[in-house]
Amino acid sequence: GFTPAMKHEKLKDFSRGWKMRVALARALFIRPFRLLLDKPTKHLDLDACVWLEEELKAFKRTLILISHSQDFLNGVCTNIIHMHNKKLKNYMGNYDQYMKTQLELEENQTKRFPRQQDQISHTKNYIARFGHGSAKLARQAQSKEKILQNMMHDETLSFYFPPCGEIPSPVIMVQNVILKYTKDGPCIYSNLDFGTDLHTRVALVGPIGAGKSCYHQHLQEQLDLDLSSLEYVMKCCPEIKEKEEMRRIIGAMCVWLAWQNPHMLFLGKPTNHLDIETIDMLANAVNEFEGGMMLVSHDFICIQQVAQEIGVCEKQTITKWPGDILAYKEHLKSKLVDDEPQLIKRIYSV
Structure with missing residues (x-):
């Protein structure tokens, strides 16, 4: 939570994570009859994500949210509304149940594939024959052309990282490292020892301000110690002048990163x-x-998908977590109950 000193600071001086906490606190404090949330976990750490999930589970009024976190949707939602081809379709259950229904629909679609291909061929011939005929036939052809476009454009995109080749281990080794945000500031990490190689698959977790991103940034030899990750990417793309513009297109950087042929992904x-x-x-x-x-x-499902080890960043060091990320989430839940026993019992009366 907020320290006594932070309560006297101006909101504009807070990080995005703390600003999101303030916005959520305000929204929950007024106890609205209808709560609308747009990607509420975007700038929260895992601790705050778990707290918000438990809080919203006990919310007894209407909640409508947009989120790209599968784990959060599973924990909070009782219905999923899917927007596709400018239409909304309601599904009962959480995100996993929605995906199960979608999989069943896809299996049925696969069974219908041969007949669909015949229909596509027939539609093409229909358009070729009648697309420029009478007004009535032209309208029918245009209608069938829209159907054809929907059939043809239902594709799945993918990308990959090129082969990087073998290099000796360790790829990166740090020993007795001390990290600070500023020269005269307190230590974030003290006497830290850590190594990585081509088999490393580790996710760093911990509370906001623990220095996960700071440590992560400065393991990269090419990164100027005076630059943030965002500033470094902007240095690589000098044609982009504004930070907000870079943030808007940062998703495309996955494709850019894929072709840098790295040995380590940070x-x-x-x-x-x-x-x-x-x-x-x-x-x-x-x-x-x-x-x-x-x-x-701060995405539990993403961590579960790619990480083989979990490193907990706290108390100026990194400690290996003995279990997987879902066990770590249960650990965070148990801490919540210990710190705030009434959390699970909180009920909002209409």
């Missing part, structure tokens, strides 16, 4: 600006990648 919150399908696409590419990977993410 991914700092890569899912923040991606939709669910692209997150899954990124996870598949990372899993097929021959090199190593270090990830900082």
Whole structure:
């Protein structure tokens, strides 16, 4: 939560994560009859994501949210509304149940594929024969052409990281490292020892301000110690002058990164600006990648998909978590109950 000193600071001086906490606190404090949330977990750490999920589970009024976090949707939602081809369709259940229904529909679609191909061929012939005839036939042809476009454009995109080749281990080794945000500031990490190789698949987790991104950034030899990750990418793309413009297109950087032919992937919150399908696409590419990977993410499902180890950043060091990311989430839930026993019992009366 907010320290006494932070309560006297101006909101404009807070990071995006703290600004999101303030916005959520305001929205929940007024106890609205209808709560609308647009990607509420985007700038939250895992601790805050778990807190918000438990809070919204107990919310007894109407909640409508947009989120690209599958885990959050599973924990909070009782219905999923899917927008496709300018239409909305309602599905009962959480996100996993929605995906199960979608899979069943896709299986049925696969069975209908041969007949659909015949229909596409017939539609093409129909358009070729009658597309320029009478007004009535032309309208029918145009209608069938729209159907054809919907059939042809239902495709799945993917990308991959090129082979990187073998290099000796360790790829990166740090020993007795001390990291600070400023020269005279407190230590973020003290006497830190850490190494990575081509088999590394680790995700760094921990509370906001623990220094996950700071450590993650400065493992990269080419990164100027005076630059943030965003500033470094902007340095690589000098034609983009504004930070907000870079943030808007940052999702495309996955494709740019894929062709840099790296031996190690350092991914700092890569899912923040991606939709669910692209997150899954990124996870598949990372899993097929021959090199190593270090990830900082606040998306439980993404971490579960790609990470083989979990490193907890706290108390000026990094400690290996003994279980997987879902066990770590249960650990965070148990801490919530210990710190705030009434959390699970809180009920909003209409």
